[in-house]
Amino acid sequence: MPKRINFPEVISKLKDFYSHRKRLPSFSELQSLLGYSSKGGVSLLTSHLVKRGILKRDPSGKLVPTPALEGGIKLLGTVQAGFPSPAEEELIDTLSLDEFLIKNPQASYLVKVTGDSMIDAGIMPDDLVIVDRGRQPRHGDIVIAEVDGAWTMKYYEKRGTKVLLRAANKKYPPIEPKAELVIGGVVVANVRKYK
Amino acid sequence: MPKRINFPEVISKLKDFYSHRKRLPSFSELQSLLGYSSKGGVSLLTSHLVKRGILKRDPSGKLVPTPALEGGIKLLGTVQAGFPSPAEEELIDTLSLDEFLIKNPQASYLVKVTGDSMIDAGIMPDDLVIVDRGRQPRHGDIVIAEVDGAWTMKYYEKRGTKVLLRAANKKYPPIEPKAELVIGGVVVANVRKYK
DNA sequence: CATTATAACGGACGTTCGTCCGTTTTCAAA
DNA sequence: TTTGAAAACGGACGAACGTCCGTTATAATG
Structure with a gap:
């Protein structure tokens, strides 16, 4: 022994x-x-x-x-x-x-990205983003929002009392929501798996 | 009751x-x-x-x-x-x-990205990449390699029998390693935490 | 070789664990 | 109101658990 x-x-x-x-x-x-x-x-x-x-x-x-x-x-x-x-x-x-990226496990979701509207922010199609829906969006955050009945990912920017939704891709013009703006959550992390 | x-x-x-x-x-x-x-x-x-x-x-x-x-x-x-x-x-x-992104926990490391050499691949400064050093690099993989004494992140591309290291940023020219090419590992995932 | 510290052995011991089962309570459907 | 199913009670039971302690084996030190 x-x-x-x-x-x-x-x-x-x-x-x-x-x-x-x-x-x-x-x-x-x-x-x-x-x-x-x-x-x-x-x-x-x-x-x-x-x-x-x-x-x-x-x-x-x-x-x-x-x-x-x-x-x-x-x-x-x-x-x-x-x-x-x-x-x-x-x-x-x-x-x-898991613990590093997710603060509120109960209120967080993993969502697959479609489209290239956030590509200049380094968020590419097929990436996965972690969305915390229990968080108040602040100026500069990336959010999931409902616009004209469809969910999209955009920068959330405050212009005085108004709110502007801006894509990270020059192809897409900024959106200024009319009446009610439904926010699904704030993007707290982006994850990409290769292969 | x-x-x-x-x-x-x-x-x-x-x-x-x-x-x-x-x-x-x-x-x-x-x-x-x-x-x-x-x-x-x-x-x-x-x-x-x-x-x-x-x-x-x-x-x-x-x-x-x-x-x-x-x-x-x-x-x-x-x-x-x-x-x-x-x-x-x-x-x-x-x-x-953890389980989704990391196949070989024993051989994997989390590395912070510095520089913008892979920015066109959606890997930005301050991102974290997961590197698996127990994996053979294949054509098209992103690898950590030692070039002239410094470690950098590059695309690994096979040109016939030769190997080319290419950045995802036009500012940086491709590198064709001379003698020995030391690969630190293959990038298997990219993680970005906001705020 | 003698000394010393560490590791493992081999049991004994008291505690906690989870299962089981008969009984009681609660609620809803007949 | 009667009946039946589901949930919890309250204990009893055996098995598994982890600690403890004296003893033996091993290896490094001098």
């Missing part, structure tokens, strides 16, 4: 388990997962993981995962910084895109 | 618990959370939640959350479809951005 714990391997197995099962393994599951033959050993191991910040204990003393386990993504500076080697991976911060 | 279960309220409380604690509540926790005075009642309730697809049971019989609980985001069609009312929310599919 070895004396050193292979942390990268343990962490990767934990990640695997958590991302597939959406819960942490119990001690006995960890036991067979990692090849221990006693629960005591597992107990020691988990205390190390807590020290390292891989796991933590919630108010009631139960083990819960930290962001490091939650299927998130490692965070880097800018491209210039280059890429980390596997050895230094443990130092890197992990981030959940 | 009522006879009908208030599912929206139960679901919202479950979401709350899961998104904050990263685990499901135990039966006794559910009991006090929902104001039951017996575990039997909770047991009945959970079986309803399983039937409705809010929870499910994993191979070992333990309760685990479905995507509907996992802090994900509701999925809609295109903008034209308009917005759902709270009443019909239960029907909507939920999606985790």
Whole structure:
């Protein structure tokens, strides 16, 4: 039996388990997962993981995962910084895109973009935008609005007491809504998946 | 005591618990959370939640959350479809951005974009790109590559046996790497957060 | 070689967990 | 009013859980 714990391997197995099962393994599951033959050993191991910040204990003393386990993504500076080697991976911060992009999960929706009316703002056809409908639009926001019975995406701009809806594409003229302006929500993020 | 279960309220409380604690509540926790005075009642309730697809049971019989609980985001069609009312929310599919965008969590990184070299591809300064470094670049992919000691983002294009790195901005001329071309990874997604 | 610290073993123990089942309450339909 | 179905109560039960602790094994140090 070895004396050193292979942390990268343990962490990767934990990640695997958590991302597939959406819960942490119990001690006995960890036991067979990692090849221990006693629960005591597992107990020691988990205390190390807590020290390292891989796991933590919630108010009631139960083990819960930290962001490091939650299927998130490692965070880097800018491209210039280059890429980390596997050895230094443990130092890197992990981030959940869901939590990062979505403030109000209950009131947010993912909508596929059609048309090129916002292309100059970097929003292209087939992109997905995250729309928060529980948010008051402010000058400069991109909003989903109902215009003449159809829903479109536009910049929301205040001109004195009036409101102007402007596309990010010179092909389309700005719109000044007549009576009532129905806002479906504010675009809080744009997401594009390649391939 | 009522006879009908208030599912929206139960679901919202479950979401709350899961998104904050990263685990499901135990039966006794559910009991006090929902104001039951017996575990039997909770047991009945959970079986309803399983039937409705809010929870499910994993191979070992333990309760685990479905995507509907996992802090994900509701999925809609295109903008034209308009917005759902709270009443019909239960029907909507939920999606985790992490799982949707990231195939290889272990080998993926989030990198902040500097410069405007890919602006015609809709990748703007301060966007975040998800880079998968465990993937072979193919013709047309956007890659992170080391050119003259600096890391940049470019289209990866095959010209016969040679490789051309091309920016999505006419201001920058294409680059034909001389000797070795170091690829840091393939850009698999682009993410922009507003405000 | 002797010393020391860490890791794992192997049980014992008390607690919590979730299921089960008979009973009671509530509501709606007949 | 009677009947039936669904929801919750209230406990009992066995199984699983995680902690604890003394012992043994391993490896690094000097």
